[in-house]
Amino acid sequence: MLSDVSFEFETSLKELSGKLTQVETVIDLDALRAQVASLEADASKPDLWDNPEAAQKVTSQLSHKQSELRRVTELRSRFDDLGVLYELAEAEGDTASLAEAEAELANLAKDVDALEVLTLLSGEYDARNAVVTIRSEAGGVDAADWAEMLLRMYLRWSERHGYPTDVYDISYAEEAGIKSATFKVTAPYVYGTLSVESGTHRLVRISPFDNQSRRQTSFAHVEVLPEVEEVDHVDIPEKDIRVDVYRSSGPGGQSVNTTDSAVRLTHIPTGVVVSCQNEKSQLQNKVAAMKVLQARLLQRKKEEERAEMDALRDGGSSWGNQMRSYVLHPYQMVKDLRTEFEVGNPSAVLDGEIDGFLEAGIRWRKQSGAA
Known part of the structure; x- marks a missing residue:
């Protein structure tokens, strides 16, 4: 009877080992360890909290990645310990320890299944709150x-x-x-x-x-x-901007400046155009125009994110009814x-x-x- 139980236990243990190995492969433990090491290096920089928002993001990501790594390594450690526990219990005929091993096998299988489910979450937004x-x-x-x-x-x-x-x-x-x-x-x-x-x-x-x-x-x-992740600025590569300069003009087309100080910025990818001619110098007008352009692109980005949220909302309702x-x-x-x-x-x-x-x-x- 004991040999039949032993065979069944070892078969289950082997199946569980294969599933855990598959989960570890999908998660990519080497890459995960590298991410943790990189985030730990960032978190230890003395100027980290000069930018509180960026610091919060780094520490949050570090905590999440450390938790993920710890969860996987602890499962592997429990699996290794379980094999040793069962071998000793079987060798000594310790029924209490055998029962303990059986219970741990069931718990471990449940925890591996739960971790396996997390590997299925690969959508763009899945990692978010x-x-x-x-x-x-x-x-x-x-x-x-x-x-x-x-x-x-x-x-x-x-x-x-x-x-x-x-x-x-x-x-x-x-x-x-x-x-x-x-x-x-x-x-x-x-x-x-x-x-x-x-x-x-x-x-x-x-x-x-x-x-x-x-x-x-x-x-x-x-x-x-x-x-939705908060964004307080929009990075605009120089290659994405066309800068045109021209002379400022007053009411009725009257020229109010004899130099080309007015600036027109065109954001090439979106076609958004911003002009500024209120400042005295070309540099001042360009700085002011850039602020306006960033504000408009930020608003555009928020509208796109809102449209994406609406699409997710509609999608969820369509397949989720009843x-x-x-x-x-x-x-x-x-x-x-x-x-x-x-x-x-x-x-x-x-x-x-x-x-x-x-x-x-x-x-x-x-x-x-x-x-």
Whole structure:
């Protein structure tokens, strides 16, 4: 009997080793170590905090990369220790240690699967923080209550993982619950992780607001967007600018300057044109024109980012409608309508235990090519 168990354990261990090796290859540990070393060098520069915004970005990236590296190396260390533990336990016939090894194998497999899911997050915005908005939809007061239940679910999920949250706004409904809420979750790859939650969530239960205790179906919509990174300037390469100089002119075309001091800047890639002739010298006019050009290009960039966010919002809604059903009566079940992943314990799900749904959603999106 022991030999059969041993064979099964070793087979599982071998499969897990292959999966962990594959994850390490995708992550590219050598490249990750090099990134950590480079960021550590940047973080140790004495003038780092001369630019607080840049310093914050460096320290944040360093923390994220160190955490990622530590997570992978700790899994490998646990895997190596597990093999040794099982060999010793089997040699000594220690049933307690064998049971401990079996439990660790199950936990390790779960943690490797979770890390494998992160390697599937390769979208442009996946590494960013997430901004989540929940809105009550059809269902009256039950829908408002349902929206508040979803808010608690996501905040509890964030709390379980140690992810900081910042609630930006809550609009409370008149009788109970909320009309809408918006909050940010801060963590590496949390946008990529939570983006699969976008869509309509349906709740079926006996309404606590119905004096006849009738069954009620309520709807709430979840929107997940990546946090937009703030940009306070636009770098404009000289090769992208055409500079034309001409004489300043007054009202009616009257020349007010006998030198070519007025400046016209044309941003070649976009066609944006800026002119300045108010200053006395050509250099002063060029500096002023550059400030205006930078402001216009920054506004243009913000508009493009807003359009990208709208595209993401529309994309999420299109494939995410009616994405999950939570049934509390007449039976107990939560089921994802895209992945078919389901759980028979709604209370645990509503208390933030949604990792199974997130992992299934990420794998489903990768396989189906959904945006």
